[in-house]
Amino acid sequence: MPESTLQAGTIDELLRPFPPSPASVIPLLQQVQTRYGYLAPENLARVAEYTHAPRSRVYGVATFYSQFRLSKPGKHVVRVCQGTACHVLGAEKILDELKEMLRIEEGETTADGEFTLEVVRCLGCCSLAPALMIDNETCGRLTRKRVGEVLASWRGKDRA
Amino acid sequence: MSRVTEVSIGLATCGIAAGAAEVHSRLVSSLAGHGLPVKVKRVGCVGMCYNEPLVDVLSEDGTHHTYGHVTVKDVARIVSEHLVAGKPVEDLLAPEDGFFSRQVRIVLENCGLIDPESLDEYRARGGYEGLKRSLFEMTPSQVIDEIKASGLRGRGGAGFLTATKWGFAARETSPEKFVVCNGDEGDPGAFMDRSVLEGDPHRVLEGMAIAAYAIGADHGYAYVRAEYPLAIERLEKAIVAAREAGLLGEHILGSSFSFDVVIKAGAGAFVCGEETALIASIEGRRGMPRRRPPYPTTAGLWGKPTVINNVETLANVPWIVRQGAAAFARYGTERSKGTKVFALAGKVNHSGLVEIPMGMTIREIVFDVGGGTRDGKAFKAVQIGGPSGGCIPASLADVPVDYESLTQTGAIMGSGGLIVLDEETCMVDVARFFLDFIQKESCGKCTFCRIGTKRMLESLTRICAGEAGTNELDRLIDLSRKVKRHSLCGLGQTAPNPVLTTSRFFPD
Incomplete structure (x- = not known):
């Protein structure tokens, strides 16, 4: 059975705790993304149906906010901070380092499906700049060596 | 040598990122191994992020010893030499560097000192006394007068007088009003709100409840950005604890006042720090600002009167009500208090x-x-x-x-x-960094911000690359002024500031 069909059947249990109104669109998309890692087209349609919001509006919300993803990510999402403090302390080099180690550009996923590389504006961890976040864990005071160690420790790990 | 009673570890995002979680678990297992009856406390960020991970040891006589840059390896020495033998490990102590001596802690009075997940610890330090005083000793308008006398201004950036904002909403007669806490701390390079929410979440809830009492609201929303999962988790726990203790919900502390708070997690959009965009986002729409007036205090969330205050603003409120406006106004300058x-x-x-x-x-x-x-x-x-x-x-x-x-x-x-x-930082690069940020975060609703910032960025990039034509800088400054004057919301109106200040102070 294709994965998408499977999802359409199970998403309703995620929706039910929320009132079926357009105000629930964002928390619902967050729920769906937390569960599946991204927002599949049929799930966007189901959220629209459930909240009585036009599909165009749900799609508009999903593409407006940077948190939402419309394609399937790798097992772990690496979010490299490019905030001000990180920027002046060499965040660009850390990003280049990651691109080189993972052999992907930002927004892409490694061939083995382990890591997706994303850029984030500020993790609020400025005093430990440069910083990155893997899934929900923040790592600071990054150096070239440390980036390699962090990736190695997450490779093969299950998603938290 | 006095006996050690309590060990605190900073476990805010910054501490965890520096490795504090590993230190914490090693400490717990090490203490259990020694059979020591010492309390291990998880605290928020005390502010000394440069020394993270931090371990603070409290002795029976009230003295503190703070260890900085603690590694898992250091734990064994701290436990055996200090906690067991009673002799502080001098070479691991964080140096006394005057970091705190000139600070005044009002907003951060509890951050890094209390367990943020403990309502009892917050109350032991005067927590919810401000709310109690408001409910039983003051009328709503007296609360607003107190805030007015304190001179408190909005800490989100613009510095609008908090009491004036509350006053506008209070005089509206709508049966439904809202208080919104703006925790969409989007400025890259800022993490005050995260630290307060992670380190002292009850303080923000108490501030919201006092604001709600003052304006006559019974519902509140705490809008926290999605990049702060720990802040959301701590605030959630605080809300549950406050409800159980009768500090949120129906008939707070037995009074006739009811108020409850719901968390809304942001979804990643800088513009949502702007209040009308934030409202759109809570309502489930794209976060795009609209023209003001009407201001949210008249027609805000779902068209109802709404007060939107920043986390830090709200965190000041309980202190002001508890200690009095005069104590607050003692700090600061004539027009900027606290x-x-x-x-x-x-x-x-x-x-x-x-x-x-x-x-x-x-x-x-x-x-x-x-x-x-x-x-x-x-x-x-x-x-x-x-x-x-x-x-x-x-x-x-x-x-x-x-x-x-x-x-x-x-x-x-x-x-x-x-x-x-x-001296090694390139000023033009910093200006370009912010412009690039703003250009990507512009919501696209108004032309000056959407296209103006794009053209500004292109111009600045040409200047950086040495490909600028004649008058390029003058044209950039001219365009900057236009974007500043004609953009719809604060994002566009302030977007040229980095370029303008840089060109003013660093003309070469």
């Missing part, structure tokens, strides 16, 4: 969270509190206020930190990001 929390970062020795009385100069913050620039490099400028603010050069370092003085330089107070730049 304190301001800054997230000090960049090329500075003591990067972390600091709270200083208004009126302190930039130089004092950077050198006396911040310990000066790293590696003794020459201090060049500070970037204050993030993408809406600007760069203040070293030559103006004696400018006092208050709303008016900072606005005069072309920067703004902003929400509290303070990035120190040294």
Whole structure:
């Protein structure tokens, strides 16, 4: 059975705790993304149906906010901070380092499906700049060596 | 030697990122191994992020010893030498560097000292006394008068008088009103709100409840950005605990006042820090601002009167009600009262969270509190206020930190990001960094912001690459002024500030 069909059947249990109104669109998309890692087209349609919001509006919300993803990510999402403090302390080099180690550009996923590389504006961890976040864990005071160690420790790990 | 009673570990995002979670678990297992009856407490961020992970040891006689940069390996020595044998490990102690001596802690009075997940610890330090006093000793208008007398101004950036905002909403007769806590701390380089939410979440809830009582609201929303999962988790726990204790919900503390708070997690959009965009986002729409008036205090969330206050503003409120307006107004300058929390970062020795009385100069913050620039490099400028603010050069370092003085330089107070730049930082690169940020975060609703910032960025890029035509800089400045004047919301109106201040103070 294709994965998408499977999802359409199970998403309703995620929706039910929320009132079926357009105000629930964002928390619902967050729920769906937390569960599946991204927002599949049929799930966007189901959220629209459930909240009585036009599909165009749900799609508009999903593409407006940077948190939402419309394609399937790798097992772990690496979010490299490019905030001000990180920027002046060499965040660009850390990003280049990651691109080189993972052999992907930002927004892409490694061939083995382990890591997706994303850029984030500020993790609020400025005093430990440069910083990155893997899934929900923040790592600071990054150096070239440390980036390699962090990736190695997450490779093969299950998603938290 | 006095017996050790309590060990605290900073477990805010910054501490965890530095490895505090591993230190915590090693400490717990090590204490269990020794069979020591010492309480291990998880606290928020005390502000000394440059020394993370931090372990604070409290003795029976009330003395503290703070260990900095603690590694898992250090735990064995701290336990056997200090906790068992009673002799502090001198070479692991964080050096006494004057970091706290010039700070005044109002907003941060509990941060890093209490367990943020313990309602009892918050109450033991006067928590919810402000709410109690409001409900049983004051009328709503007396609460507003108290805030007015304190001179408290919005800490989100613009510095609007908090009591005036509350007064507008209070006089509306709508049966339904809302209080919204703006925790969409989007300025890259700012983390004050995250630290307060992670380190002292009840304080923000108490501030919201007092605001709600003052304006006559019974529902509140705490809008927290999605990049702060730990802040959301701690706030959630605090809401549950407050409800169980009768501090939120129906008939708070047996009074006739009812108020409850729901968390809304942001979804990643800088513009949602703007209040009308934030409202759109809570309502489930794209976060796009609209024209004001009507202001949210008249027609806000779902068209109802709504007060939107920043996290730090709300965190000041319980203290003011508890200690009185006069105690608050004792700090600061004539028109900027109280304190301001800054997230000090960049090329500075003591990067972390600091709270200083208004009126302190930039130089004092950077050198006396911040310990000066790293590696003794020459201090060049500070970037204050993030993408809406600007760069203040070293030559103006004696400018006092208050709303008016900072606005005069072309920067703004902003929400509290303070990035120190040294001789190696390229000022044009910093200006371009912010412009690139704003251009990507522009919501696209109005033309000046959507296209103007794009053209500005292209122009600045040409200047950086040495491909500028004649008059390129003049045209950039001209366009900047137009974007500033004609954009719809604060994002566009302040977007040119980094470019304008940089061109003013660093013309070459």
